[in-house]
Amino acid sequence: MLLLLVLPVLVSGFLLFHFHPYYKYKLHRYEGQYLYLRSAQFGLYCFLISIFIDSYAYSNLPASVTVCSFVFEIDLHKFVNGILSSYEVLNSTEVPKLAWILVVIITSLVVPLLWSGLSFLKYFIRYWTLSTRQPLIAKVLSDSPLDAFLFEAMLKKGEHLVMLSLSDRKVYVGKILSMGEPNESEGPDQEVLLKPVMSGYRKTEDLTVEFTTSYNGLDEDTFITIRQDLIVSACEFKFDTYENLNPKKEPWSPV
Incomplete structure (x- = not known):
């Protein structure tokens, strides 16, 4: 028994x-x-x-x-x-x-x-x-710096821009609006919903960022969903910092 x-x-x-x-x-x-x-x-x-x-x-x-x-x-x-x-x-x-x-x-x-x-x-x-x-969820994701950073950016409701570098060298700058809901097989960090501001790519020779596209003229409902396992690096983006790190270039703005 x-x-x-x-x-x-x-x-x-x-x-x-x-x-x-x-x-x-x-x-x-x-x-x-x-x-x-x-x-x-x-x-x-x-x-x-x-x-x-x-x-x-x-x-x-x-x-x-x-x-x-x-x-x-x-x-x-x-x-x-x-x-x-x-x-x-x-x-x-x-x-x-x-x-x-x-x-x-x-x-x-x-x-x-x-x-x-x-x-x-x-x-x-x-x-x-x-x-x-x-x-x-913040407590669960605290053991991963990338998870914690993206979740904190989402909680700030787009107060700050973030720059996401993907495995295919594509680069997006925008606001994190939401992350995936957890389920039995995947956590809340499987994907992110991004409101893009501009995008570009990292050059093959030196991996510096080259911005090529501005999304300011698009509809407010334009979003991009990115699988988190494709994200190589993420950081907060500021135009002043970007221009200071690239003094030889003309200041680039999506406006």
Whole structure:
């Protein structure tokens, strides 16, 4: 019967990754066997917590409560035991053990929701906002300078221009408007939406930047989506800095 606990342990760990306000943004980093191991690790935590909850409830809580003359049974073990006892095919000596296993399984599947709810409350108190997406994604992306830079540029709502150099030597200057939504296989850093100001390329001989195209005359709804794995480098762009670094050239402006 203990084999019945293996699947609920994995499922409860996986549920925690899906509902937890922080871990769900890191789910894309766990692949293959590592995902199973991480699910088993957190599922085991949920399983141990469920054992503690069920043991405490069985020892300290009454079997029933009365509300407005209505009696409600809250002893889950007694309830499950009664259902299993109605099946004559089950051995009467095994019914109490099976009932306890089912109760622990049910509780272990509820623990991820309770854990996630308490974590959301913690982050709400810390950041004082119901929308914890931005600060938590920033925390997840903080281990990558490129991710952190692009996300910070997006949060500034286009206050500063950024220059993106791609693997094909194409260069874009513009404003980061958004990044991709995280899912089970990819994180929030798979692509960026750029409002272009100008573009050019890096010369083959010395990799200096040559701007060739201005986007000022185009419609306001002109955007470019760039896969982040194509970005070789990124930095904040300032026209004064660019002109100081290229004194031999005529000042270039997209205006």
